[in-house]
Amino acid sequence: MTLRLHCFGESGNAYKAALTLTLCGLDWEPVFVDFFRGASRTPEYRDFNVMGEAPVLEVEGRTMTQSGVIQLWAAEQTGRFLTPREDALRWVLFDNHKVSSQAGALRFHLHFLPEDKRSPEVVDWLTARLRSAFQVMESQLQRTPWLAGADPTIGDLACCGYLYYPEPFGFDRADWPAIDAWLTRLAALPGWQHPYDLMPRRAGASPTLKPT
Numbered sequence: 001m002t003l004r005l006h007c008f009g010e011s012g013n014a015y016k017a018a019l020t021l022t023l024c025g026l027d028w029e030p031v032f033v034d035f036f037r038g039a040s041r042t043p044e045y046r047d048f049n050v051m052g053e054a055p056v057l058e059v060e061g062r063t064m065t066q067s068g069v070i071q072l073w074a075a076e077q078t079g080r081f082l083t084p085r086e087d088a089l090r091w092v093l094f095d096n097h098k099v100s101s102q103a104g105a106l107r108f109h110l111h112f113l114p115e116d117k118r119s120p121e122v123v124d125w126l127t128a129r130l131r132s133a134f135q136v137m138e139s140q141l142q143r144t145p146w147l148a149g150a151d152p153t154i155g156d157l158a159c160c161g162y163l164y165y166p167e168p169f170g171f172d173r174a175d176w177p178a179i180d181a182w183l184t185r186l187a188a189l190p191g192w193q194h195p196y197d198l199m200p201r202r203a204g205a206s207p208t209l210k211p212t
């Protein structure tokens with residue numbers, strides 16, 4: 001089975017898919033999406049994925065989009081990271097709505113958007129929303145070692161999507177001791193890799209994207 005993941009290193013959403021495929025022991029190859037040069041906004045890309053997003057997984061001619069769907073597919077294929085199923089999915093959905101959506105937007109705003117397009121109000125709003133999502137994770141991780149209970153699931157592999165990146169976006173591991181310990185546990189899972197080691201990036205200067 002040939003698995004091709006359309007992704008780029010800076011994408012925490014793609015990282016969730018790449019990390020899950022890797023930890024599930026599936027062989028996959030990356031296809032670089034030149035996001036910062038507008039590759040995902042071309043008509044061809046929209047034909048490929050009507051949502052215009054990365055990641056996209058190609059499985060023998062079929063395409064699959066949304067990191068949570070790719071994660072679920074990989075977990076079901078291999079019988080890994082899906083117990084208990086409802087709790088695992090509950091944390092994937094929580095991530096997609098409350099964690100990665102906000103973390104991705106805030107990090108993008110602070111690092112990849114040209115400075116003259118940035119807004120302090122947007123930063124404050126996203127920061128407050130993200131902190132309340134971190135508080136939810138911190139509370140759960142004070143009770144159980146993994147978000148869904150005793151074992152790691154795709155819920156953990158979703159919620160960590162943006163949390164290993166070096167660009168600061170208001171997340172300091174020292175502020176969240178239970179999250180900090182959990183990130184250390186996750187990084188100790190056999191096969192774990194940092195997003196910038198797992199997925200391709202464009203070499204050179206830090207990219208910025210002009211909003212269209």
Ligand SMILES: N[C@@H](CCC(=O)N[C@@H](CS)C(=O)NCC(=O)O)C(=O)O
Pocket residue numbers: 010011012013014040041052053054055065066067068096104
């Ligand atoms: N819910 C989606 C989010 C995917 C997403 O937003 N990906 C970003 C890159 S991190 C993207 O491709 N955005 C396209 C755009 O903003 O034009 C998922 O989890 O796959």
